[in-house]
Amino acid sequence: MQHGAEILLSLFAIFVAAQVGAEIAQRLKLPGVVGEIVAGCAIGPSALGLVRPEQIAAGTPLDVLAEIGVVLLLFAVGLETRLDDLKKVGRSALLVGVLGVVVPFALGALWAHGNGFEWTRSLFVAAAFVATSAGITARVLQELGVLTRIEARVILGAAVIDDILAMLLLGVVTSLQGGEGINVKGLLFVLAQAVGFVVVIGWVGSRVMRRRAHWLDRPINPLSPLTIALAICLGLAYLSTEFGLAAIIGAFLAGMIASEVPQREELEHQMQPLLALLTPFFFVVTGAKIDLSVFASADALWMLAIATLIAIVSKLVGGFLGALSLGARSALIVGVGMVPRGEVGVVIASLGLAAGVFSNQTYAVIVAMSLLTSIVTPPVLSLLLARDRDAGTPPPGPAARL
Amino acid sequence: MQHGAEILLSLFAIFVAAQVGAEIAQRLKLPGVVGEIVAGCAIGPSALGLVRPEQIAAGTPLDVLAEIGVVLLLFAVGLETRLDDLKKVGRSALLVGVLGVVVPFALGALWAHGNGFEWTRSLFVAAAFVATSAGITARVLQELGVLTRIEARVILGAAVIDDILAMLLLGVVTSLQGGEGINVKGLLFVLAQAVGFVVVIGWVGSRVMRRRAHWLDRPINPLSPLTIALAICLGLAYLSTEFGLAAIIGAFLAGMIASEVPQREELEHQMQPLLALLTPFFFVVTGAKIDLSVFASADALWMLAIATLIAIVSKLVGGFLGALSLGARSALIVGVGMVPRGEVGVVIASLGLAAGVFSNQTYAVIVAMSLLTSIVTPPVLSLLLARDRDAGTPPPGPAARL
Numbered sequence A, B: 001m002q003h004g005a006e007i008l009l010s011l012f013a014i015f016v017a018a019q020v021g022a023e024i025a026q027r028l029k030l031p032g033v034v035g036e037i038v039a040g041c042a043i044g045p046s047a048l049g050l051v052r053p054e055q056i057a058a059g060t061p062l063d064v065l066a067e068i069g070v071v072l073l074l075f076a077v078g079l080e081t082r083l084d085d086l087k088k089v090g091r092s093a094l095l096v097g098v099l100g101v102v103v104p105f106a107l108g109a110l111w112a113h114g115n116g117f118e119w120t121r122s123l124f125v126a127a128a129f130v131a132t133s134a135g136i137t138a139r140v141l142q143e144l145g146v147l148t149r150i151e152a153r154v155i156l157g158a159a160v161i162d163d164i165l166a167m168l169l170l171g172v173v174t175s176l177q178g179g180e181g182i183n184v185k186g187l188l189f190v191l192a193q194a195v196g197f198v199v200v201i202g203w204v205g206s207r208v209m210r211r212r213a214h215w216l217d218r219p220i221n222p223l224s225p226l227t228i229a230l231a232i233c234l235g236l237a238y239l240s241t242e243f244g245l246a247a248i249i250g251a252f253l254a255g256m257i258a259s260e261v262p263q264r265e266e267l268e269h270q271m272q273p274l275l276a277l278l279t280p281f282f283f284v285v286t287g288a289k290i291d292l293s294v295f296a297s298a299d300a301l302w303m304l305a306i307a308t309l310i311a312i313v314s315k316l317v318g319g320f321l322g323a324l325s326l327g328a329r330s331a332l333i334v335g336v337g338m339v340p341r342g343e344v345g346v347v348i349a350s351l352g353l354a355a356g357v358f359s360n361q362t363y364a365v366i367v368a369m370s371l372l373t374s375i376v377t378p379p380v381l382s383l384l385l386a387r388d389r390d391a392g393t394p395p396p397g398p399a400a401r402l
Helices: A007-028 A031-043 A062-079 A083-088 A090-114 A119-127 A134-143 A150-177 A184-219 A222-242 A249-256 A266-288 A292-295 A298-322 A330-339 A344-356 A360-389 B004-027 B032-043 B063-081 B083-088 B089-112 B117-128 B134-143 B150-177 B184-217 B222-241 B249-260 B264-288 B292-296 B298-322 B328-337 B342-354 B359-389
Strands: none
Touching: A007 A031, A007 A062, A007 A266, A007 B063, A031 A134, A031 A266, A031 A330, A031 A344, A031 A360, A062 A150, A062 A222, A062 A266, A062 B004, A062 B063, A083 A090, A083 A150, A083 A184, A090 A150, A090 A266, A090 A298, A119 A344, A119 A360, A119 B117, A134 A150, A134 A249, A134 A266, A134 A360, A150 A184, A150 A249, A150 A330, A150 A344, A150 B134, A222 A249, A222 A266, A222 B004, A222 B117, A222 B264, A249 A292, A266 A360, A266 B089, A292 A360, A298 A330, A298 A360, A298 B117, A298 B249, A344 A360, A344 B292, B004 B032, B004 B063, B004 B264, B004 B342, B032 B222, B032 B359, B063 B134, B063 B222, B063 B249, B063 B264, B083 B150, B083 B184, B083 B249, B089 B117, B117 B150, B117 B292, B117 B328, B117 B342, B134 B249, B134 B264, B134 B292, B134 B359, B150 B249, B150 B328, B184 B222, B184 B249, B184 B292, B222 B249, B222 B264, B249 B342, B264 B359, B292 B298, B292 B359, B298 B328, B298 B359, B328 B359, B342 B359
């Protein structure tokens, strides 16, 4: 009868740690998500050890709960984002997405080559510098209630483009490792697939939803608008992985589609308890994956500091330049919002480790770098956005609020 | 980047199957939960195979999600049950609990012995006939909105007592297998622990909650009443496994404690989306565990039919006799409500298989019996309760409604 006792203890420990961490962070005027990540770090394998490494490996129940948490989070963010609003920022988002990939990739490759990697491997390392993880920024924007600001829309739009480009880049650098050369036709096909998926789902889905919203109320279940929306969320999250994109991109699209229905406010309201229960698992598990023992060697610490600096500066510059048409201050917010690499960097690092391209130290540094960018971003973003809000001053650019 | 694609597909398939199954069942005037279990059977390994056996084994992500689902369900049921209401039915619940254990244990042992098992092994088989699984009955009672009826309270109270007795019995029969004889002192200690846990948590928890409900609103997080309640739910679910009880007993106690606060209605409301997302995993996984291939042999089919009949009749008689003071019709409802064995029978069968006490066929029969009782109960219970409601007649016993 002791069925599942250990996992229940982990669930309890993680959930309570998240609540305590978020509470302390918010009392210190920091975003709650910082507290949740730090709490994960504290109860994780490299500190208190309440959660063991094999409990948070890929495919474990806690990892799956974390995945469900971030999928629901991006769905909820999508719910607050309408396609028409996103279209208005299309050009800025595209520019931010492209420059936010090119600059980190170039700087990352130079740094890796400078550290003694041959060029093909350097490009693999550089790929880990590229992909923004929208989850952390989205949570901060949501906590501050600024998801309707133009900067938020540019960031979310750019995150979709960023993910498509990162996926392409990963395809290129992976094929380079095998020395096979680049299959241009194959890559164009992959690109067409991914873009096609986003455009078709976004456009067709929004149109269908707008006209057929009453379908959501047809089932007997009084909660049917929610259950149908959740089914679409899980379905598109899966489908987007089939098209080579992150699951959260599909979830975001599902939310955006669902935002077209009149039951939208009800859905937003019903998502709150789901987010309250499940997103903490994502942020605590993210924190628990940080291997603090990396910091024991001065050499690795130095490497980590440089890598993190390059990761932050390159994304900041790329995002800033891309969004410059919104005015300097808004461009800065966009640049900061694009900084977190989160789990995408971790995934690429794992691929590199598995393929024998990275040493254990390189792997640890890239993972720690990805997570450090996630810890550093929320307070800065929060500060930049809160100052605007507290002062009540109009934002600098003429179009900075819609 | 294909990270977690397979699990997302399973989540989607299970969730959609549950919605479709529940919808069809409800249109056929059956409880939605029947549709969810049958849908699980349909997409499970022995039919469509959309979910593979190794995906629903103990400790897998889907199994953990199912566990979270049933824990949340019993928490929500606890929220609708106040300690004072439960106390009023204490004597009936105790009688139902005790007779509902004694009769199935005796008949189960006789049947097993008649099938050629030696006495010590027969007692192990009999233990699998004992434990009522409150999850399925609770869901039916909740769907029909009759959780405040006296029969519902007797069933829920009896389920707690039933679980304590089943746990004791499992201790006895397990120690008998080793030929060590029964350690009476040890068993009394186990009994005292389990009863102590339920009484102390129920009594102290309710008092603390009544006086300190304002603590739930202290954190900055506006959803703090919910997050604190969920933390208590996970914590007590874990603790109850440490005291040898099922996790759902702790979750039920947590809900009962939380029902004392003025934020209770808000909590009930916020639990709805959580139940909508997570309980389908419990019922679909329960259904998917049914091995239909058992039905291929006439011999096993016959054994299953007899075992199921004994399981149903023995529990029905035990529960009926225990609740007779409520009047015949209410006693019948209580008896039917106690019939489902659900996952507890499955757990005991697994223990028996692992200990080499059962053959594969006995195991399959006991698992199928446990699950058949779960499929059979909801429509009958629903019929018995709906007839009262539709006719608008007062229930037969003078105290049948509180």
